[in-house]
Amino acid sequence: MNADVLVIGGGASGMTAAIKAAETGADVAIIEKKEQMGKKLLTTGNGRCNLLNSDRSPKHFHSSDPKKACEMLDALSNKDILDHFAVLGVLCRETEGYYYPYSNQALTVNQAFNKKIKELGINVLTGCEAIKIEKKAKGFKVICADRVIDSKTVIISAGSPAGLNIKEKYTGLGLLDGLNIKTMAFSPALTALLSGDKCTQYWSGVRCEALISIADRGEVLRSEKGELMLAPDGISGIAAYQLSHYVKDGCCCLIDFAFDRDEKELFAFFRSQSSRTLQDILEGMFALKLAKTLCMEVCFRNAVFKGIKPYEARLDTDEKIKAAISTVKEFKVNITGLRGLGESQVAKGGILLDETDENCMIKKCPGLFACGEILDFAGDCGGYNLMWAWTTGIKAGTAAGRYAL
Ligand SMILES: Cc1cc2nc3c(=O)[nH]c(=O)nc-3n(C[C@H](O)[C@H](O)[C@H](O)COP(=O)(O)OP(=O)(O)OC[C@H]3O[C@@H](n4cnc5c(N)ncnc54)[C@H](O)[C@@H]3O)c2cc1C
Numbered sequence: 181m182n183a184d185v186l187v188i189g190g191g192a193s194g195m196t197a198a199i200k201a202a203e204t205g206a207d208v209a210i211i212e213k214k215e216q217m218g219k220k221l222l223t224t225g226n227g228r229c230n231l232l233n234s235d236r237s238p239k240h241f242h243s244s245d246p247k248k249a250c251e252m253l254d255a256l257s258n259k260d261i262l263d264h265f266a267v268l269g270v271l272c273r274e275t276e277g278y279y280y281p282y283s284n285q286a287l288t289v290n291q292a293f294n295k296k297i298k299e300l301g302i303n304v305l306t307g308c309e310a311i312k313i314e315k316k317a318k319g320f321k322v323i324c325a326d327r328v329i330d331s332k333t334v335i336i337s338a339g340s341p342a343g344l345n346i347k348e349k350y351t352g353l354g355l356l357d358g359l360n361i362k363t364m365a366f367s368p369a370l371t372a373l374l375s376g377d378k379c380t381q382y383w384s385g386v387r388c389e390a391l392i393s394i395a396d397r398g399e400v401l402r403s404e405k406g407e408l409m410l411a412p413d414g415i416s417g418i419a420a421y422q423l424s425h426y427v428k429d430g431c432c433c434l435i436d437f438a439f440d441r442d443e444k445e446l447f448a449f450f451r452s453q454s455s456r457t458l459q460d461i462l463e464g465m466f467a468l469k470l471a472k473t474l475c476m477e478v479c480f481r482n483a484v485f486k487g488i489k490p491y492e493a494r495l496d497t498d499e500k501i502k503a504a505i506s507t508v509k510e511f512k513v514n515i516t517g518l519r520g521l522g523e524s525q526v527a528k529g530g531i532l533l534d535e536t537d538e539n540c541m542i543k544k545c546p547g548l549f550a551c552g553e554i555l556d557f558a559g560d561c562g563g564y565n566l567m568w569a570w571t572t573g574i575k576a577g578t579a580a581g582r583y584a585l
Contacts, residue, residue, distance in 0.1 A: 181209065181303075181329045182329070183208060183209040183303070183329065183331045184332045184333065184585065185198070185202075185209075185331065185335060186211065186329055187208065187210045187335045188310045188335065188336050188337060188338055189213075189552070189554075190211075190212030190304065191217070191220055191552060192224075192569040192570070193339075193551040193553070193568075193570070194212075194217075194335065194338075195217060195293040195297060196264075196569065197335045197576045198297060198577060199300060199302075200576075200577030201578070201580050201584075202301070202302050203578075203581070204578060204582055204585060208302045208303070209304070209305065209329070210303070210305070211305045211309075211324060211329070212304065212308065213307070213308065213309035213310075213351075214306065215306050217290075217294065217297075217304065218289075218290040220339065221290050221293075222286045222290055225280065225286065225563075228281075228284045229280060229566070230278050230280060230561075230566070231272065231281065231566045232261060232272070232567050233277055233279065234274060234277040235277050236258070239402075239560075240560040240562065240564050241559055241560075242558045242559065243556050244364060244556055245556065248534060252557075252571065253567065253568065256571045260574075261570045261571065265292075278563060279563055308326070309325055309351065310322050310351075311323050312357070313334055313336070313355050313356065314358075315545060315548075318332070319333070319547060320548065322334060332583075333548070333580040333583050334547070334548050334549070335550070335551060335577065335580050336548070336549070336550045337551045337552045337573065338352030338554050339554060340366050340554060341366050342366070342370075342521055342525060342526045343521075343522065343523075343525060344521070352554050353366070353530065353531075362531070363531050363556075364529040364530065364556055366527040367528050368518045368528070369425055369525075369528045370422075370526050371421060371518050371520075371525065372411060372421070372518070373420050373423065373424060374517045374518060375414040375415065375433075376514070379476075380411070380414060380513075382472060383469055383470055384410065384411060384412040385410070386467045386469050387408070387410075387467075389408075390405070390406075390436060391404070391405045392405075392408060392415070392433055392435050393423075393435075394423040394427070394431055394432075394433055394515070395432055396426070396430065397430070401426045402422070402426055404419040404420075404422045405419065405439065407419065408420055414515070414519075418561050425528070425558065427515055431515050432514050432515055433515055434511065435510075435511040435513065436508075436509045436511075437474070437509070438465070438509055439509075443509065446505050447501055447502070450501045450504060450505065451495070453495070454496055456494075457493060458494060458495055458504065459471065459475040459490065459491055461495065474507060475490045475491070478490075478503060478507045479493050482503035482507065484500050485500065485503065530555050530556045531555050533557070538575075539576065540579065541579060546583075547580075549576040551572035551573045551577075552569045552573060553565065553568070555572060
């Protein structure tokens with residue numbers, strides 16, 4: 181089999197690239213190792229597909245080369261991307277900055293891609309895994325388990341190992357072996373924060389709204405408000421995921437469990453409850469398991485409660501009230517790492533952005549393009565990873581099609 185443009189990986193970025201390449205008039209083929217294209221896309225946004233975000237500030241983009249990542253994203257606006265969706269027949273809507281398909285279903289997006297791919301006559305081989313890319317004097321040879329494909333250009337859009345189940349082997353970066361392209365090993369991002377602190381043994385299963393910050397040597401690096409899921413091995417939930425980009429050795433989280441009450445208000449409330457035990461007061465504010473955890477931690481962490489059993493503790497002095505407030509509003513949790521790649525939504529690492537030009541072509545290997553998560557980029561939750569997939573897919577596909585013709 182021959183092609184002008186061969187796309188390796190039929191996910192969000194690969195399908196986008198294939199469509200844009202075919203629109204230039206090039207003869208395009210996609211090889212996808214799974215039995216169906218867009219399987220990960222179908223799971224995005226809890227099946228709703230959060231596909232863009234109106235807040236494009238750089239704090240949402242993470243890469244070892246943040247400047248280049250911003251430049252690459254700035255190449256297309258949200259309007260450019262929404263126009264691309266309109267051509268596919270997908271109407272989108274924005275709610276508080278988050279964009280979803282109007283249907284609220286990722287299926288709508290995946291179906292639209294598949295229909296367009298069919299309409300454009302793109303050759304799709306599913307159940308076909310690429311094993312190696314070889315550079316020829318003119319073009320490339322892509323070796324798969326059961327065939328060899330010659331192509332004038334290749335777009336590698338094999339994603340990352342994030343979210344793959346334990347039995348699936350990720351082979352994307354290995355395709356580049358021998359091509360001398362600089363890559364960084366993948367590591368988890370957008371996943372739960374791990375902690376071995378004792379509090380995790382008690383709070384497991386609690387969901388609560390909180391303000392969570394990540395700090396390194398006393399400096400707060402980022403704060404997020406939202407729902408936390410307190411787990412037996414640490415802290416999960418979107419707000420915690422957003423902090424996962426900043427985890428490093430020796431860092432900790434500070435959780436404000438009463439972020440919408442200032443210290444003065446809490447002081448007045450705690451003082452008004454002085455006839456109750458500390459545990460009773462906390463049970464009136466938080467879910468039972470969290471109240472018990474906080475009660476124990478208030479007593480263990482503050483010298484003013486020394487020798488007092490947690491279930492007997494009372495807020496009968498100003499010092500004790502202040503100590504309780506500081507534990508509730510600045511609850512420190514030591515972070516030891518992140519959950520693995522299989523449980524993360526995206527991965528850090530991949531092909532270094534400096535290896536690519538403004539059209540996502542690998543500078544030292546003309547005719548070879550890369551798009552999507554295989555590039556060294558990981559966005560925040562909120563549509564940023566698909567924003568990257570569409571932007572780099574459109575760029576790579578259009579340029580590869582033109583290059584081949
Ligand atoms: C649970 C979950 C929810 C998410 N929700 C959102 C969200 O709401 N918004 C958002 O912006 N992002 C979200 N993401 C992230 C987003 O899904 C990815 O960033 C995006 O899908 C990356 O697109 P891609 O094309 O680079 O990779 P993928 O979509 O992973 O596609 C890569 C494709 O390549 C194929 N492939 C790999 N190796 C080979 C090979 N050797 N030969 C042939 N084929 C190969 C794979 O089977 C796969 O189909 C979510 C991720 C997860 C896991």
